Amino acid sequence: MQSGDEPAAAVLEADALCLRFGAVEALKSVSLRVAPRQIHAVIGPNGAGKSSLLNCLSGFYRPQSGAVRFCGQDISALVPHKRAALGISRTFQGIQTYPSMTARQNILTGYDARMRTGLFSALLYWGRVRAEEEAFAAKAERIIEFLELEELRHALVGDMAYGMRKRVDLGRALALDPKILIMDEPMAGMSAEEKGDLARYILDIRDGLGIPVVLVEHDMEVVMDISDRITVIDFGQVIACGTPAEIRADERVIAAYLGGGSA
Numbered sequence: 001m002q003s004g005d006e007p008a009a010a011v012l013e014a015d016a017l018c019l020r021f022g023a024v025e026a027l028k029s030v031s032l033r034v035a036p037r038q039i040h041a042v043i044g045p046n047g048a049g050k051s052s053l054l055n056c057l058s059g060f061y062r063p064q065s066g067a068v069r070f071c072g073q074d075i076s077a078l079v080p081h082k083r084a085a086l087g088i089s090r091t092f093q094g095i096q097t098y099p100s101m102t103a104r105q106n107i108l109t110g111y112d113a114r115m116r117t118g119l120f121s122a123l124l125y126w127g128r129v130r131a132e133e134e135a136f137a138a139k140a141e142r143i144i145e146f147l148e149l150e151e152l153r154h155a156l157v158g159d160m161a162y163g164m165r166k167r168v169d170l171g172r173a174l175a176l177d178p179k180i181l182i183m184d185e186p187m188a189g190m191s192a193e194e195k196g197d198l199a200r201y202i203l204d205i206r207d208g209l210g211i212p213v214v215l216v217e218h219d220m221e222v223v224m225d226i227s228d229r230i231t232v233i234d235f236g237q238v239i240a241c242g243t244p245a246e247i248r249a250d251e252r253v254i255a256a257y258l259g260g261g262s263a
Ligand SMILES: Nc1ncnc2c1ncn2[C@@H]1O[C@H](COP(=O)(O)OP(=O)(O)OP(=O)(O)O)[C@@H](O)[C@H]1O
Pocket: 021, 024, 025, 026, 044, 045, 046, 047, 048, 049, 050, 051, 052, 053
């Protein structure tokens, strides 16, 4: 685990984001900085603005003001697939896998966004396409090993238990060769055992792959166990940011949760 000290450089940074939906102020000047090799959780009661923040980071929502920076570059104007191509990968609530495809095929779909060779040049440079495909197949195999999916490599995802489907979904997100991984409620709907497994993979993603993770999660036990840093949002505002120990002792956080949070 990292210390609670503010690190020098941020991989991903939100700076004073303001997001409105009509009269609803979903985010009121929200800032966040994710350091290298950091698991950074975003928590808060229902409707606090957590998913809105993730959507601003990955480009699905465009805040009215504020900026999003990735490795120092202002990416506020970039659409989601351009952010993905830079290395900002994301998993969503629920399942994003294709049920009629195998685990391996699903993971390979993650590479589609990275294929450098377009259709026209593919016709001209068949060899280059083959080389690219072989490289992706080798990488997919490493992800299969990393996520311990060897025995399910050729199994149809639609036949798998929920936790395994979520694991394949994570594999698809890792196929992007991300420089950061954003996860929206990854533990939702999982059994205690599945949560334990996923928590271990998230820690391995940080420690083994060196990829920082931003996650929104309602399971406080998991959040407190695996996070290096936690940002707490309430009514669209950051009310606290610190280590799990600091957040646990924070009076505003306790009040926000006891005062009506169901998270
Ligand atoms: N696309 C949208 N259109 C209109 N209002 C929205 C939209 N997305 C979010 N909101 C509103 O913005 C506020 C913040 O919602 P958001 O989903 O970000 O909260 P949350 O913290 O993720 O909640 P939960 O934990 O319940 O998922 C809420 O009042 C919500 O109704």
